[in-house]
Amino acid sequence: MDKFEFKFKNKSIAELKRFETQVLDKIEAKSGTRRKNMFKKGNGFNEPKGSYSITYGYTNMSYLSPIKRRTPVPDKDGLYYTKLRDNHPELLDILQEFCDLYSPEKIVADQVQINRNWCSPPHRDSGNVGTSYIIGLGNYNCGETVVEYSPKHIEYYDIKNTFTSFNGSKYLHYTRPFTGTRYSLVFYQHKISSAIDIDDERNPAEP
16 A cells, blocks of 8 residues: 555545545555454444454554564553554544544544444443544445433434544444445544553653
8 A cells, every 4th residue: 555645725525525535445454353353243243345443553462463563652561553553654644634624622643443334333442541532424324423321311423524522431332324435533542552641741751
């Protein structure tokens, strides 16, 4: 896959479509075993062809193959770059510009789950901490994000072309069925990275 080169011209729906076709459509990826198993267990059938759920950023899993390990993240013990992050560091600036333009809240775009036609089953995000920010892109119908705050308080969020935030590690959430091509981008903080950052604030390095 070639290096991604993309700059937003302005904040508009047209630019979101250009971002979709010039960046998201060109990502070559497939879900890892854990995501495939999660999909099958939650939905009762295998992940559809052409769909995926992958992480751009960090993981605590160093293993890639019997002869290959992931690249360690500097200054973050126990974390490693995901394959997409290692192969395409230039995506970080593109994703950050995307968040700066379209999110009403400040987001650090170094950790994002990229989903293509992936109907997420009910789950909580065990590897996340704090608030997650999600947005949907593409030519699709339905596919709302459902968040169960309590048995009597269930919200249905239309995330198409707009950011929504909630605590994905605390509340059960999932995707309603949809038709068409649907991307969702979920920006969050890895719990190990968060613990390291907090520790660094409490024990700053000597100058």
